[in-house]
Amino acid sequence: MNAYVAILIMLAVAVATSVGMLVATTLIGPRKSFPEKMEPFECGESQLVSPKLRFSVKFYLVALFFVIFDIEAVFLYPWAVLFKELGLFGFVEMMIFIAVLAVGLIYVWKRGALEWE
Amino acid sequence: MIADLTETIVKILFIFSINVGFYAPILGWVERKQSALMQDRVGANRANIFNFKIIGLFHPIADAVKVLTKEDFIPEGADKFFHTLAPFLSLTPAIVTFAVIPFGGAYELWGHPVKLVIADLNVGMLFIFAFASLSTYGVVLGGWSSNNNWSLLGGLRASAQMLSYEVAMGLTLIGVFMVYGSLRLTDIGMIQENFFRWGIFMQPLGFVLFFTCAIAENKRAPFDQPEAESELVAGYFTEYSSMKFVMFWMGEFLEIVTISGIVTTLFFGAWHLPFVTDQMLVSFFAGAGPNGAALLAMLVNVVVFFAKVSFFIWLMMTIRWTLPRFRYDQVMRLGWKMLLPLALINIFITGIVLLV
Numbered sequence: 001m002n003a004y005v006a007i008l009i010m011l012a013v014a015v016a017t018s019v020g021m022l023v024a025t026t027l028i029g030p031r032k033s034f035p036e037k038m039e040p041f042e043c044g045e046s047q048l049v050s051p052k053l054r055f056s057v058k059f060y061l062v063a064l065f066f067v068i069f070d071i072e073a074v075f076l077y078p079w080a081v082l083f084k085e086l087g088l089f090g091f092v093e094m095m096i097f098i099a100v101l102a103v104g105l106i107y108v109w110k111r112g113a114l115e116w117e
Numbered sequence: 118m119i120a121d122l123t124e125t126i127v128k129i130l131f132i133f134s135i136n137v138g139f140y141a142p143i144l145g146w147v148e149r150k151q152s153a154l155m156q157d158r159v160g161a162n163r164a165n166i167f168n169f170k171i172i173g174l175f176h177p178i179a180d181a182v183k184v185l186t187k188e189d190f191i192p193e194g195a196d197k198f199f200h201t202l203a204p205f206l207s208l209t210p211a212i213v214t215f216a217v218i219p220f221g222g223a224y225e226l227w228g229h230p231v232k233l234v235i236a237d238l239n240v241g242m243l244f245i246f247a248f249a250s251l252s253t254y255g256v257v258l259g260g261w262s263s264n265n266n267w268s269l270l271g272g273l274r275a276s277a278q279m280l281s282y283e284v285a286m287g288l289t290l291i292g293v294f295m296v297y298g299s300l301r302l303t304d305i306g307m308i309q310e311n312f313f314r315w316g317i318f319m320q321p322l323g324f325v326l327f328f329t330c331a332i333a334e335n336k337r338a339p340f341d342q343p344e345a346e347s348e349l350v351a352g353y354f355t356e357y358s359s360m361k362f363v364m365f366w367m368g369e370f371l372e373i374v375t376i377s378g379i380v381t382t383l384f385f386g387a388w389h390l391p392f393v394t395d396q397m398l399v400s401f402f403a404g405a406g407p408n409g410a411a412l413l414a415m416l417v418n419v420v421v422f423f424a425k426v427s428f429f430i431w432l433m434m435t436i437r438w439t440l441p442r443f444r445y446d447q448v449m450r451l452g453w454k455m456l457l458p459l460a461l462i463n464i465f466i467t468g469i470v471l472l473v
Contacts, residue, residue: 006125006236007216007244013133014212018205018364025360029188038193040265041355051269059277062449066280069457073287076464077243080294083471091468098461105457114453116446 061113072101120229128235132215135423136374137367142177144370144430149176151434181363190358192264199262204357204364207255210248211371217241218378219303221388221418222395224411233388233415234303241302242294245379246287249334252368253279256336256343259365260353271352274445275343279334281452286330288460292323292467293383306387310394316384322463324384326456331376332433333452335369339440342448377429385425388418 040047079086079094086093108114146161150173153160164175191200218241221233238244253276260272296319297305309315317324333340344352354365381387389395398414405413443451 003236003238006129007213007238009125010129010213010216010235011209013129014209017137017212018208021208021360021364022201022205024185025189028185029359030186031188035193040192040194040263041350042266043350047266049266051264051266053269055269055273059273062277062280065453066284069284070287073284073291076288076291077294077300080291081298081300083295083468084298088472091472095465095468098464102458102461109454114449116449 058116065108065113068104069101072098124229124231125235128233129216132220132235133212136215136371137212140374140430141367141370142181144373145180145366146173146176147430148434148437149173151431152438155435155438184359184363187359189361190356192356194264195356196262196264199258200356201361203255203259203262204361204368205255206258207252207368208364208371210251211368211375214245214248214375215371215378217244217302218375218382219306219387220378220422221415222307223303224395224399224415226408226411231411231415232303233418237301237303239299239301242290242300245375246283249372249375250279250283252372253283255365255368256353259357260343263353263356265356267350267355268353271343271345271349271355274345275336275353278336278340278342278448278452281449282330282333282340282456285452285456285460286327286334288457289323289326289330289463290383291460292320292463295464295467295471296320302382302387306382306389309386310389312386312389312391315386320384320463320467322459322466324380326460326463327383328380329451330456331380332436333448335372335376335433337369337373337433338437339443340448341442342445345442373430373433374426377426377433380429381422381425388422390417390421 040051042048075097076094079090083090149161152158161173161176162170164170164173164179166175169175191197216235217238219232219234219237223230223232225231256275256279257272260268260270260275263269293305293316294300296316297308299305305316336343343349344354346352349355354362357365395414395418398417399410402410402413404410
């Protein structure tokens, strides 16, 4: 039998569990609402500033680096599996590829993009 | 066809009852008892049925009943759809990822080949990475949709931290795949039948790096900046109550089980005892007939595998209650400036050793 069918069955079981828990909690629990209670929690104060603020550019930078270096990792996977067949040629080729990205990492590092104060 | 389907369903039920039915509830109790032990307290011991307490083992049941009868709270101004979607997205992938981890060898029962793994994918490890990274969405959506400042800060920290460590985690395992030449976890398990081919001897640095990254990816102390209860109340799940809160916790506990399973499979000989092959087990139990021998060997495999998994769960619990929380800049520095270069160096060294 195709292994992905087993995955699909497992996924169906997992989805059923999660949905069951969500439905159970909405059906069983009590529901009482008054204005003070429905406010978002802020240590007893009313909310002073809305959370829909602009946030530091650092987080966007991390997302960009993630895309660059995770694609590097994706290229490395098939190479790692076939490493023994590719031999020295494959090793040197991949080291050049990694070196190019390492230069990128050093550049990002020296420009201070990885500093958090 | 029918036999295959029955086999798959039996295996799914087995793994599901072990993970969701046993590990998820019991780990809450283990964590409380472990913290109590390390802080010289008694820990949870009050829940009882007819005055039988059994060292507080009824607490998971009491917690479940209590949580089910609590109100499911959604704050004013929150995005209702994403607020509900977030716990779903962190629990579902956590249950599914265990499907590709083998918990025993391959045997023959009544003329039907049986492999003790739910889905024997040739891209097993990539499948785990793909599904494990889905839980990032749950955390980020939960933090963003709650309309709460603490949640948003927790969600932001979580997104940056999980993305950073995902890169390092992907690179730390490259060395393992170079050594074993496969992404299929059953292949990797079979190779480790030979004690001297266990991953921990082939890739010691890889193990340390992977375990660190996995703890960070799971957002547990010392990397629990996203929920930092002393600064952010509860981080991204501040506004969650009732079963939705439990779903985040179950997701975290199941991820612990999955990480322990991966560590066992890749580095600590999967389902094998040192120096004992599956063939030796079958011939040892030969007195029970061919099917009986296979069943007993399977039982030994499963017990050995889950004993190892439990050991790594205990190790993660101990690490959580031993180390203080890192500052956020320390977390990011460790990820990008230590683990990532070390992972690249590990690949380089592994390549040289394999070629020579």
